[in-house]
Amino acid sequence: MRVAISYPPIVNDLGQVAMVSQNRNVQYFVAPTYLLPVVHAQAATWLRDLGHEIYWDDGNAQGKSFDQWHRDLLAWKPQMVILESTTPVMKFYWRLIERLKKEMPDCILVLTGYHSMRRPDETMKECPVDIVLRSNHVDFVLRELVPFIAGHPNWRTSCKVDGLEIRESADRWRSTGTFKQVQPLDLSPDVDRDLVQWKSYAYENGNYLRTPGTYATSVIRDCTFGKCIFCRYNGPDLTFSTRSIEKSLDEYERLIEQYGVREIFDDSGVWYRGQQARQFCEGIIKRGLHKRGCYFGINTRFAYLDEETIRLMGEANFRFVLLGLEACDDATLEHLNKGYHVEDVRENLEWFTKYGMHPHLTVMVGYYWQTQEQLDKSVATVRELMFKGLARTLQVTLCTPLDFTPYHMECIEKGVLLTNDYNDFDMSKLIVKTPIPHERYYEAIRQMYGVAFHPKFILRQLAFLASGHARDWEFLFSYGWRALRRVRQHVFNLTKARELTPPK
Amino acid sequence: MSGNIAVNLKPKVIHVRDLTARCYVLRVERLGMSFRAGQSITLGVRRMRVNREYTIYSGEQDNFFDVLIRDIQDGIVSPALRRCAPGEELECAGPYGSFVIEKPEDTSRRHLFVATGTGIAPFHAMARTHPNLNYRLLHGVRLLEERYDMADYANYVACVTGEQVGDFRGRVTDYLKQHPTDPQTICYLCGNGKMLSEAYDILRGQGVPSDQLHVEAFF
Numbered sequence: 079m080r081v082a083i084s085y086p087p088i089v090n091d092l093g094q095v096a097m098v099s100q101n102r103n104v105q106y107f108v109a110p111t112y113l114l115p116v117v118h119a120q121a122a123t124w125l126r127d128l129g130h131e132i133y134w135d136d137g138n139a140q141g142k143s144f145d146q147w148h149r150d151l152l153a154w155k156p157q158m159v160i161l162e163s164t165t166p167v168m169k170f171y172w173r174l175i176e177r178l179k180k181e182m183p184d185c186i187l188v189l190t191g192y193h194s195m196r197r198p199d200e201t202m203k204e205c206p207v208d209i210v211l212r213s214n215h216v217d218f219v220l221r222e223l224v225p226f227i228a229g230h231p232n233w234r235t236s237c238k239v240d241g242l243e244i245r246e247s248a249d250r251w252r253s254t255g256t257f258k259q260v261q262p263l264d265l266s267p268d269v270d271r272d273l274v275q276w277k278s279y280a281y282e283n284g285n286y287l288r289t290p291g292t293y294a295t296s297v298i299r300d301c302t303f304g305k306c307i308f309c310r311y312n313g314p315d316l317t318f319s320t321r322s323i324e325k326s327l328d329e330y331e332r333l334i335e336q337y338g339v340r341e342i343f344d345d346s347g348v349w350y351r352g353q354q355a356r357q358f359c360e361g362i363i364k365r366g367l368h369k370r371g372c373y374f375g376i377n378t379r380f381a382y383l384d385e386e387t388i389r390l391m392g393e394a395n396f397r398f399v400l401l402g403l404e405a406c407d408d409a410t411l412e413h414l415n416k417g418y419h420v421e422d423v424r425e426n427l428e429w430f431t432k433y434g435m436h437p438h439l440t441v442m443v444g445y446y447w448q449t450q451e452q453l454d455k456s457v458a459t460v461r462e463l464m465f466k467g468l469a470r471t472l473q474v475t476l477c478t479p480l481d482f483t484p485y486h487m488e489c490i491e492k493g494v495l496l497t498n499d500y501n502d503f504d505m506s507k508l509i510v511k512t513p514i515p516h517e518r519y520y521e522a523i524r525q526m527y528g529v530a531f532h533p534k535f536i537l538r539q540l541a542f543l544a545s546g547h548a549r550d551w552e553f554l555f556s557y558g559w560r561a562l563r564r565v566r567q568h569v570f571n572l573t574k575a576r577e578l579t580p581p582k
Numbered sequence: 583m584s585g586n587i588a589v590n591l592k593p594k595v596i597h598v599r600d601l602t603a604r605c606y607v608l609r610v611e612r613l614g615m616s617f618r619a620g621q622s623i624t625l626g627v628r629r630m631r632v633n634r635e636y637t638i639y640s641g642e643q644d645n646f647f648d649v650l651i652r653d654i655q656d657g658i659v660s661p662a663l664r665r666c667a668p669g670e671e672l673e674c675a676g677p678y679g680s681f682v683i684e685k686p687e688d689t690s691r692r693h694l695f696v697a698t699g700t701g702i703a704p705f706h707a708m709a710r711t712h713p714n715l716n717y718r719l720l721h722g723v724r725l726l727e728e729r730y731d732m733a734d735y736a737n738y739v740a741c742v743t744g745e746q747v748g749d750f751r752g753r754v755t756d757y758l759k760q761h762p763t764d765p766q767t768i769c770y771l772c773g774n775g776k777m778l779s780e781a782y783d784i785l786r787g788q789g790v791p792s793d794q795l796h797v798e799a800f801f
């Protein structure tokens with residue numbers, strides 16, 4: 079079959095492009111950040127290996143306008159188009175599917191993504207999509223679905239592959255049940271870098287200190303923890319599965335040797351912990367990959383990695399460590415099911431910095447219960463951690479209920495949502511009722527980002543230079559500049575925030 | 583989606599009960615935390631700044647928490663918890679998870695529980711909490727001594743791989759292949775990812791709908 083895996087460019091009235099893919103929150107940016115959708119890239123590779131023709135069609139990363147993307151897709155004459163969506167761009171996708179269906183009536187349109195996965199009926203009603211995936215294990219579902227469709231003209235009624243909502247006629251569709259949650263992850267192939275045009279993602283990514291950088295094929299599917307209430311990896315339909323260490327090390331070696339990659343990031347919800355983390359680092363060191371000028375980066379959570387493991391990570395040339403510090407008061411951490419205490423944070427960060435890593439904090443504000451006191455704690459703690467050099471960079475976002483996560487459901491149940499228009503869920507403004515005015519949260523974000531321009535922070539970065547690590551010089555001169563650009567972008571987005579009033 | 587809001591507590595250790603050289607039950611204060619059988623908590627030794635998830639082994643009606651833990655050689659948290667003395671304060675948060683029985687009061691619903699090793703923990707909590715539950719438990723172990731607290735179950739089948747004894751010689755997956763499951767059964771699988779994946783495929787192949795298969799991975 080001729081299968082297109084497509085990401086249309088989505089541009090808002092401010093000329094900003096939406097970043098959509100996997101467990102990421104859609105945000106609109108002028109300065110581009112191109113993130114490889116790893117699971118879809120594995121799906122593309124797997125389908126190609128099974129003999130299907132694949133069109134890797136990321137209009138954003140390939141720098142296309144919407145019209146260009148659209149023309150190219152139609153000209154390729156796909157038999158199936160696979161799209162990925164999330165709450166804030168659902169309406170865009172429904173209209174796009176309507177249009178594509180008119181233009182290519184025989185083409186099978188498939189929608190993936192966490193929103194439609196959890197509410198397939200809604201999407202079936204709203205647009206003429208043929209299939210909605212009820213699983214985020216897109217690669218495993220498609221490797222069964224595509225060959226089935228290719229061999230069965232009556233697939234609409236006969237297909238029994240788990241994890242699908244299939245349209246049988248204009249107003250009738252059926253479910254094939256939930257999809258298997260635990261996969262032998264090693265079955266899914268490593269991403270074929272050439273197939274997905276890896277270079278189009280290798281430079282414009284704010285998290286790389288060195289380029290070209292790339293995303294590894296993730297070692298954990300979903301999240302070992304998977305309990306945080308705002309996270310898409312929390313759901314009764316999800317657990318986690320793990321890739322083998324050796325397979326992953328082989329990929330790292332190939333990326334460095336064959337592709338000359340200089341920074342590798344693993345975007346698993348949380349990366350390995352304990353024994354597996356140590357075995358991975360030992361493998362890197364044994365293969366000499368820590369001396370090849372390539373940095374490694376991961377997502378983790380507080381209270382997960384112990385000091386000895388972090389020491390080994392330092393030795394193995396890990397640099398970028400992304401940690402969610404969603405709040406700095408225990409009541410909020412409890413409510414969010416974060417599974418750690420505020421007091422764990424400082425010591426964990428001390429270990430990372432002691433062994434030369436650059437912790438990046440992802441902070442959130444604007445929970446529907448968050449008081450001024452709780453907000454002030456976040457601002458004060460984050461500023462202190464940055465001034466002390468315990469964290470190097472940060473990203474602050476407005477907590478936005480999305481994709482029917484437990485937080486989203488809770489906001490619906492408590493009646494605190496200020497809008498039902500999915501377009502409003504784009505994280506540019508608060509969309510929940512809060513105990514203090516929204517402006518206070520925006521101000522808190524400005525204060526946290528303001529750290530980047532503060533003399534104390536700059537002096538701290540200069541002090542790091544004494545450590546003699548090349549990464550600290552690189553940080554100050556190249557990455558620091560890019561980080562400032564991103565800070566400006568975030569602050570700009572906030573000043574453009576349109577306020578919502580409660581619906582009557 | 584648990585239905586409970588998680589809390590952070592600092593319970594004291596009541597005692598450690600050794601079951602085998604590698605496995606023990608840790609009993610800690612419950613401190614009023616409510617939970618549903620099958621849910622887990624995170625536990626860590628104080629000031630260690632590292633925690634791990636453990637499924638609650640005791641019943642909803644017990645006024646303490648038991649957890650069944652495998653002491654992992656070179657592990658971080660599992661050996662540290664074993665060394666705790668009574669009275670020592672731990673870090674605890676939870677409860678978490680949705681690996682729970684949907685309608686425990688409905689005794690006409692047949693349940694199949696499949697576990698390997700410490701993956702039996704949620705089923706112990708379920709069996710204790712819902713004594714009238716209609717279930718069969720398959721427990722995959724290497725040695726007979728790993729049939730932890732087997733007397734606590736109404737319908738327990740040990741699938742033993744390392745000794746020529748036991749209710750069934752072989753893996754739980756071998757048992758499943760040889761004893762096909764009625765597709766009406768509601769199945770809960772807990773343990774390591776490899777077993778879960780294989781058992782899932784077998785049960786699907788025997789006609790159990792995917793909506794009736796619940797999975798909890800430990801590692």
Ligand SMILES: Cc1cc2nc3c(=O)[nH]c(=O)nc-3n(C[C@H](O)[C@H](O)[C@H](O)COP(=O)(O)OP(=O)(O)OC[C@H]3O[C@@H](n4cnc5c(N)ncnc54)[C@H](O)[C@@H]3O)c2cc1C
Pocket residue numbers: 302303351352353354622634635636637638649650651652653654656657658659660661699700701703798799800801
């Ligand atoms: C939802 C959930 C519930 C869990 N419930 C339990 C439980 O009730 N009892 C329990 O003992 N563990 C349970 N675990 C596993 C537990 O969280 C830890 O992974 C385990 O205690 C090892 O931690 P560690 O720091 O000692 O070792 P680490 O250094 O983190 O490494 C441990 C390694 O040991 C292996 N391993 C982990 N758990 C087990 C196990 N139970 N049996 C055999 N090998 C294992 C894995 O390969 C892992 O990489 C659960 C995990 C999850 C995600």
Ligand code: SF4
Pocket residue numbers: 301302303304305306309310311312347348379402
């Ligand atoms: S630890 Fe991170 S990835 Fe995992 S559930 Fe929580 S927020 Fe999601």
